Amino acid sequence: MLYRIQTLYLLISIFIYSIFIYFLSSLNKNLMDFLECNFFFKKTILIFLIICLFLSILSFFFSHQKKLQIFFNKINILTNTIHEGILFFSCSKWNKYTLIMFLFFILCICLLYLTNRAIKKDIELIHSINRIR
Template sequence: MIQRIQTIYLLLASAISGGLIFVFDLWENLKREVFAFDLLSSDSFNLKIIPILFLVSAILTFVAIFLFNNRKLQFVIGRLAILVNLILLGLSIYLSLNLSGETAVSEKGIGMFIPILAILLIVLANKAIKKDEDLVKSVDRLR
């Protein structure tokens, strides 16, 4: 059942969380674009956790694709991925508001919206998983 719509949603969410962090910057500070993997070389632990959370989100959604036999576990992993993306969104907003050198004008990048898009896709996937689970339960009742 890998051809279901939730597979497409989860694959898109995984590609967005794992791939678009290389394309779009998180913020621009002093004419220098800051990407997610640039933060791994920083001194602060709060900055190092952002690319790790992006990768955890991508891995969780990719693993959830192959759990189509166990829809309940797939649903739980989807919720866990939503939680990781919410933490990532909150942390990135907090850090962007408290950037060092904020006296100079810094510009927030479109990479800040990647977790929102991933959350939306995972919610759609969970909705489709729930719909499949309800359909299987209704067929079991008829037997």
């Protein structure tokens, strides 16, 4: 549902992923050069971005199935962590663009964690209401 805080968190993460995919794929010559790593790692980073975006969109559309949404978010956090590791170890020189990219992915991990916490609070609220009945 669109009025819950976890939906806002997911929309922000989807927005961040889509912005990075747009800039990394469409403006390939200008923005992919700041990574200063070989071609394999550049494509790997783009593939991990697409996977993370797809998992966030799936989690957004499964808003009525809370357990499945938590599962997709946990897989997305794991994928983001692997992506962060690849980005951290593959780049030889750190500049401001790489640091901004790194910090935005940490922000996405935090948003997905907050999404899971909000979903778990909703589940606990539903269980407490069922106990009252």
